[in-house]
Amino acid sequence: MEKFHGHEIFVQLLRLLLLLLLSLQCLSSDYTPPSKYFINCGSSSTISDTTRTFVGDVSSDSFTLSPKPEAVEDSSPSPATSQLYRTARLFRSPSSYEFEIDQFGIYLVRLHFFPFSSPTDLFTALFDVSVSGLPLLLHNFTVQNTSNLPLIKEFLLTINISKFIVKFEPSQESSFAFVNAIELFIAPDSFIPHSALLVTRKGGKNSSYKGLLSRVLQKIHRVNVGGREIEHDSDTLWRNWVPDDTFLFNRSTARNKSYDQPIQYQEGQSEYNYSDRNIAPDNVYSTAKEMNTNKGDQLQFFNISWGFNVTKNATHLLRVHFCDITSASLSVSPWINLYINSIFSRNIKIITLAVPFYLDFVVVSDNSGLLNISIGPHRDSPVNNSFLNGLEIMEIMEELGSVSMENESKKKTTPLLVGLVVGGLALVCIVTVVLSLRSKCRKEKPAEASHWLPVTVDGGLSSHSRVYEATIHGSPVPHLNLGLKIPFAEIQSATKNFSGKLLVGKGGFGKVYQGTLRNGMKVAVKRSQPGHGQGLPEFQTEILVLSKIRHRHLVSLIGYCDERNEMILVYEFMQKGTLRNHLYDSDLPCLSWKQRLEICIGAARGLHYLHTGSEGGIIHRDIKSTNILLDDDFVAKVADFGLSRSGLPNQTHVSTAVKGTFGYLDPEYFRTQQLTDKSDVYSFGVVLLEVLCARPVINPSLPREQMNLAEWVMVWQKKGLLEQVIDPLLVGKVNLNSLRKFGESAEKCLKEDGTDRPTMGDVVWDLEYAFQLQQTAMQREPLEDSTNDAASTFPFPTIQRYPSYSLSTSDIHGPKRRDDSSERTESEVFSQLRIDNGR
Structure with missing residues (x-):
């Protein structure tokens, strides 16, 4: 928008246009109602x-x-x-x-x-x-x-x-x-948050309750405020919502309000959580309770209050739903004070009309067994009104965690548990001997670099846990999910003893095999090898990260194995492989521009969840096209979390040794060794250009000015001639408005100063807008997005196609030309260039 200084009228028109685009589509989550069980x-x-x-x-x-x-x-x-x-x-x-x-x-x-x-x-x-x-x-x-x-x-x-x-x-x-x-x-992705603001018996506004995903929640109340009962067939998750009248303290303080226009579901980043039809149905947001005020008495301020029976001295997840269907415009939209048990308050300023959102709180109940909720106008509210649309209360069943593997086979788990308890003393003795024998070696090398002993088909060698070994050697890894452990024998069976016919990939970590577990599930088995980049810390990190996060656009960890000096990770199988394989150096069909946008949006959503939806936030640290995988429907999922780091609360960065992959690495992180989530944003910006141009991020065979993809493309972006470097296979198939918006998003991601880069939530918004521009032909003013739709019909200039080489270490045989030439060049030497174990 920097181009429009002094043109306020165009700014306002563009804002209205964006709102119109958002209102024309239902931006609900990609959730298909299940058929079982x-x-x-x-x-x-x-x-x-x-x-x-x-x-x-x-x-x-x-x-x-x-x-x-x-x-x-x-x-x-x-x-x-x-x-x-x-x-x-x-x-x-x-x-x-x-x-x-x-x-x-x-x-x-x-x-x-x-x-x-x-x-x-x-x-x-x-x-x-x-x-x-x-x-x-x-x-x-x-x-x-x-x-x-x-x-x-x-x-x-x-x-x-x-x-x-x-x-x-x-x-x-x-x-x-x-x-x-x-x-x-x-349930849909991100249906329950990992954490929420904690409201204790004394109030409090600064602490969070973390670990909701590891708890069991029991529904206590689900209320359609201001409306009738909603039965299961009107809810995408088959929930029943009851009217609120029986919970009101004083019915004369409130009146029902209804709305007969479409609810405007919205996605993007806000201080509140935008809702969708899976969070609550239309009928919740199209009705509300508002203040029953006398319009002639503007000084009549009061609260509407409800009381709900809950378990005494227990912890509850409270979700309150809002959608302003009471105001004619934002200039008269109320600012609402939400009160919980009269000891906690939250000021809510309405920022959009008819756009639903919700807030989550974790509330600790007292001895009364009653949870009170009140709403009233803020003292600075433009209008004397307040409203509420819906409310849910779920009891958090303490001391419960996510489901473990206990039920998988009693014949397997019972020996495991007995072995852990009864064999503890014997293990201590063994560890003492091992420590004495390996102490000298460990002083010279990190634990993960030690040479592994060969594994025989019939079992052979030690079966003790490599993760446990690291723990007792002084690198404790708390809270590893033992329920995810898979016996080595089962992995051998799933991969037919690691048959070469099932090999689907190689890289710095080792080898990846396709496998089928005994229950019929197809999986990808990543087996680390001695001397490769996958070390014990990365192995442990990946287990810890993936065992506590779930998202549609993050690859799911099925299990792991650390027996017999093995480090094996088992993931859901992604049929279409890596994003890079669909861009260059393969014979796979060309991805359309729409497919590329959808893939980028999906990956951005996964990364946004990683940054914001996990405890303290997680920084991936190795975003690249080979770490974005595609399933059979071309749904993108971010993978490979071995280099990930947790973002520490109340800190702007994490000081750490530089790790990543050359070409994708954030120059600010490389220079300062201070890691932030904006380092992932930079790497994702490089991926966007890789998607746009379908060539490696570093290609030494090209002229010097074209060698670095990010530097080369940004020159054309600043000239406003991004179409000059687009993948020739997309020539004539891309709406130039969509291309301009895509280029602007990539440019913002690649800002030199990390503080100038957008959040991944902003990136998602920009990419979705680019997708809408591609989908919808619109007549636009000449200054809007630099062009109008008529320009999208102009022919692209003839572009020379340079041979492109892969710099990914996932191809052990070296890079290949896109034109299938087998000629080898010195560029292959650079294909192994990494930054401190970047994978």
């Missing part, structure tokens, strides 16, 4: 509603029920009773459902209870419910005889294992358990 318990029948199909648990082969308990059926069903609640599964001894999990992340678990008439009085049931590796979800649970049936208990938890068990167990020998239906399905 929805279980009709105690029945062989399949029951379908408008969006879900509940499968009978008698004969289904998609999950396992063991042992086979008895089924009961309603002896005198009411015509008004749903078919789903006319049967139940009854458990007189411990029994469980085992589900195959093919996608890791946050899951919703719903248990349906409807005690109907049967020879066994279901109201007398008393039982516990637990899930894999976690303490009880329900303890001594019974269903009360009330009119509020069916009773649905809902939980949110993180699942990162391939087999997940829901277990029912009678609390007493004479008792029993039952369930009518079960739902188990994955």
